[in-house]
Amino acid sequence: MKKRRIIEILATVLIFALLLSACGNGSGKASVSTQTPDSAQSSKSENSEITITDLDGKTYTFDKPLDSVIIQWSCSGGPFMTMSALFGKDVYKHIAAMDDDIQKNRMDMYEQFCKNVPELANVLVAGNMDSDDFNLEAAISSGAEAAIIPIGLKEAVKESVQPKLEAAGIPVIYIDYHAETIENHTKSTQILGALFGKEERAQELIDFYTSHVETVYNKVAEILKTKERPTVYIEGAYKSPEEYGNSYPNDFMWGGMCYNVGAYSIATDVLKESSAGALEAEYVLSSNPDKIIFTGSYWPAAPKSIRMGFQASEEQTRELISAYLDRPGWRELDAVKNGEVYVVHHSIGREMFDCASMEALAKIVFPDEFADLDPTATLREYYNTFLPYDLAGLWYMKY
Amino acid sequence: MSEAGFEYRTYTGKKIAMMGAGIIICLISFILDIMIGSSNLSLSSVFTSLFNSSEADSLTNVIIWKLRLPTAVMGILVGASLGLSGAAMQTILNNPLASPYTLGISAGAGVGASIALLTGLGSLAVLGSFLIPLSAFVFAFLACLGIYLISKIKRFTPETMVLSGIGMVFFFQALQSFLQYTASPEALQSIVFWTFGSLQKANWTNIPIIAVVFLIVFVIVYTHAWKLTAMKLGDEKAKALGIDVERLRMVMFIMISLLTATAVAFVGSIGFIGIVGPHIARILLGEDQRYYLPMSSICGAAILSIASVATKLVVPGAVFPIGILTSMIGVPFFFILIIKKKR
Numbered sequence: 001m002k003k004r005r006i007i008e009i010l011a012t013v014l015i016f017a018l019l020l021s022a023c024g025n026g027s028g029k030a031s032v033s034t035q036t037p038d039s040a041q042s043s044k045s046e047n048s049e050i051t052i053t054d055l056d057g058k059t060y061t062f063d064k065p066l067d068s069v070i071i072q073w074s075c076s077g078g079p080f081m082t083m084s085a086l087f088g089k090d091v092y093k094h095i096a097a098m099d100d101d102i103q104k105n106r107m108d109m110y111e112q113f114c115k116n117v118p119e120l121a122n123v124l125v126a127g128n129m130d131s132d133d134f135n136l137e138a139a140i141s142s143g144a145e146a147a148i149i150p151i152g153l154k155e156a157v158k159e160s161v162q163p164k165l166e167a168a169g170i171p172v173i174y175i176d177y178h179a180e181t182i183e184n185h186t187k188s189t190q191i192l193g194a195l196f197g198k199e200e201r202a203q204e205l206i207d208f209y210t211s212h213v214e215t216v217y218n219k220v221a222e223i224l225k226t227k228e229r230p231t232v233y234i235e236g237a238y239k240s241p242e243e244y245g246n247s248y249p250n251d252f253m254w255g256g257m258c259y260n261v262g263a264y265s266i267a268t269d270v271l272k273e274s275s276a277g278a279l280e281a282e283y284v285l286s287s288n289p290d291k292i293i294f295t296g297s298y299w300p301a302a303p304k305s306i307r308m309g310f311q312a313s314e315e316q317t318r319e320l321i322s323a324y325l326d327r328p329g330w331r332e333l334d335a336v337k338n339g340e341v342y343v344v345h346h347s348i349g350r351e352m353f354d355c356a357s358m359e360a361l362a363k364i365v366f367p368d369e370f371a372d373l374d375p376t377a378t379l380r381e382y383y384n385t386f387l388p389y390d391l392a393g394l395w396y397m398k399y
Numbered sequence: 400m401s402e403a404g405f406e407y408r409t410y411t412g413k414k415i416a417m418m419g420a421g422i423i424i425c426l427i428s429f430i431l432d433i434m435i436g437s438s439n440l441s442l443s444s445v446f447t448s449l450f451n452s453s454e455a456d457s458l459t460n461v462i463i464w465k466l467r468l469p470t471a472v473m474g475i476l477v478g479a480s481l482g483l484s485g486a487a488m489q490t491i492l493n494n495p496l497a498s499p500y501t502l503g504i505s506a507g508a509g510v511g512a513s514i515a516l517l518t519g520l521g522s523l524a525v526l527g528s529f530l531i532p533l534s535a536f537v538f539a540f541l542a543c544l545g546i547y548l549i550s551k552i553k554r555f556t557p558e559t560m561v562l563s564g565i566g567m568v569f570f571f572q573a574l575q576s577f578l579q580y581t582a583s584p585e586a587l588q589s590i591v592f593w594t595f596g597s598l599q600k601a602n603w604t605n606i607p608i609i610a611v612v613f614l615i616v617f618v619i620v621y622t623h624a625w626k627l628t629a630m631k632l633g634d635e636k637a638k639a640l641g642i643d644v645e646r647l648r649m650v651m652f653i654m655i656s657l658l659t660a661t662a663v664a665f666v667g668s669i670g671f672i673g674i675v676g677p678h679i680a681r682i683l684l685g686e687d688q689r690y691y692l693p694m695s696s697i698c699g700a701a702i703l704s705i706a707s708v709a710t711k712l713v714v715p716g717a718v719f720p721i722g723i724l725t726s727m728i729g730v731p732f733f734f735i736l737i738i739k740k741k742r
Contacts, residue, residue, distance in 0.1 A: 104583050105583045105584065105585070131580075133580075236585070238585040238589075239589060240528070242528045242600060242602075243599070243600065244599075244718065246588070267717075269716065270437070270714065270715065270716030270717045271717055277717050277718065278592075278717065278718040279716060279717055279718065280436075280437055280599075280716055280717065280718055281466050281599070282436045282437050282438050282462050282466050282467070283437040283438065283715070283716035283717070285438065285458060285461065285462060285466075286437060286438030286439070286458075286462070299583075299585060299586075300519060301516060301517050301518055301519040301586055302516075302519060302585075302586075302589075303519055304527075328461050328465035328466060329457075329458055329461030329462065329465065329466075332457055332458050332461070
């Protein structure tokens with residue numbers, strides 16, 4: 001009797017599973033091929049089919065532009081900001097489910113964005129794919145046609161979330177703003193433009209970005225022919241003056257961005273490749289870097305961290321930096337004596353508008369050569385031209 | 400002089416010589432700790448700064464007096480504190496597996512620090528750099544209080560204390576996991592780093608606090624050395640000798656809690672020393688508490704100080720969590736001692 005019941009239940013489950021997977025495959029929303037076409041990144045055939053190749057080298061074809069997608073890493077290199085630029089105030093309509101990165105980690109940004117686009121607050125939050133709290137059920141039933149996520153998530157999702165999403169007929173498309181290369185920035189934006197049928201707008205973003213970045217890179221290449229790379233100490237000022245925060249070597253995040261504009265990060269000599277880590281106070285003092293660059297943001301739990309962003313004021317930030325400069329021995333450093341202390345916003349890389357950050361860093365590294373640049377103005381121009389949000393507050397500052 | 404008296408004297412003489420050797424090892428390691436650092440200061444400039452600081456250049460003085468010395472002193476102090484509290488804990492619980500860590504004291508401290516790192520504790524922010532240590536201390540003491548209250552009902556039997564301690568560990572670890580789960584990446588990084596343990600936060604404000612607590616606790620514990628030795632014979636025998644076992648256990652537990660909570664609050668979780676320091680002391684000197692207690696302190700201090708030197712050699716320039724290294728270098732040494740142990 002009992003055995004029979006168990007068999008019945010198992011059979012029902014099996015049938016359900018089969019039905020579900022059949023639905024997934026049969027929906028015909030996307031077809032995948034792993035061949036990489038050697039021509040363009042995206043193309044439209046006559047019957048308005050959309051074909052893109054993502055940053056993982058996979059090619060996807062859709063029969064019409066996507067309406068809504070699952071996104072991740074919304075304030076750290078995910079598609080959110082570019083989508084905001086493509087769709088303007090309608091951006092919320094095209095997000096089926098997102099992470100809670102912005103709410104949790106960039107509160108000031110989130111508050112400002114919700115002020116301009118109140119509907120953002122109602123977008124389904126399905127959690128983060130890399131911290132195991134991603135709500136697959138909610139995401140799958142959200143009506144998303146694809147998931148667009150940064151390539152940095154691939155390791156975390158390729159064997160867990162990805163197969164399940166794909167089984168539900170939701171392809172996982174990778175983009176990449178983390179590498180901070182013109183190539184990947186351009187490709188990622190082209191992919192988003194093609195997927196949403198907004199190629200022209202995407203091209204405008206790319207033009208804005210490349211024109212600013214290329215000008216900086218060309219000039220830096222010119223300067224480096226005659227000048228040495230100045231040394232910089234970069235610190236994520238999210239802790240307090242008592243405890244050193246992470247620093248970044250030449251090939252990683254802020255260190256990479258600084259290297260691209262002609263600086264040399266002192267963390268390079270002591271940290272592993274492509275990793276962040278705190279430096280010893282003694283090492284920083286004895287290295288005596290030419291410049292000190294802090295990254296600031298709004299970290300409410302750490303009241304002595306350096307504050308930047310929408311609600312930051314110059315006066316308060318100056319005070320917070322001053323406490324950092326009172327660390328043992330710091331007043332003796334050349335950078336402090338010469339007034340070569342700067343702060344930039346912690347999360348202003350990994351986006352199309354980070355061309356403004358590249359300008360800011362270039363101006364920090366070579367102040368005379370780039371005296372004519374106004375990075376905040378570039379950032380404001382990007383916001384005014386493309387984004388539905390109003391820019392305010394503090395993003396780049398010299399102490 | 401009788402034969403027995405002579406033997407007793409060589410017996411104590413040997414033990415005192417052993418302790419002397421331990422202290423010398425601590426001293427050598429302490430000196431190395433001050434000599435070595437990523438800025439490659441020359442020996443002479445280190446000495447000038449140490450003994451004639453007005454002659455040395457100001458950057459060297461900062462490096463020696465504000466960075467290297469506090470870390471080196473903190474290493475010795477915290478190592479000695481953890482060694483002592485581990486030894487006393489193993490004795491009163493009559494259990495060689497006990498340590499401040501097995502009883503959840505450091506897990507409690509971790510939760511306290513995490514709460515401070517995660518929330519900033521709002522209005523308490525006026526405490527400045529004492530906020531995190533204080534919060535860690537309070538929660539470490541809460542863990543102790545829990546064990547104390549449960550044990551009190553059961554008249555401080557070792558079994559109840561160990562069991563309630565293990566309960567505390569799991570309870571606070573669950574809390575810790577929950578806090579980490581809700582943390583932002585930056586806060587998470589700070590929490591994880593705190594739980595690794597680090598001597599970098601040492602300065603001339605927190606060192607005297609630990610030093611004073613250590614001295615007070617050491618004197619109190621040491622004056623009970625005879626009673627503790629008697630207790631090792633078993634509760635019944637100790638009672639027959641007129642010792643109030645329950646009370647002794649309670650007083651010792653309060654002292655150990657105070658010392659551990661203070662040490663852990665400032666440097667984070669540096670595990671392992673509390674359990675291995677006493678074991679090394681026991682293997683070398685046996686369990687006569689008059690020697691066992693100070694020797695455990697010396698062993699603890701030596702391990703942590705050597706680990707501090709080693710972190711500087713392993714990754715010069717970058718901050719490497721010392722808690723990881725203490726176990727990595729201490730465990731093989733510990734195994735060798737176990738294998739070589741005669742009995």
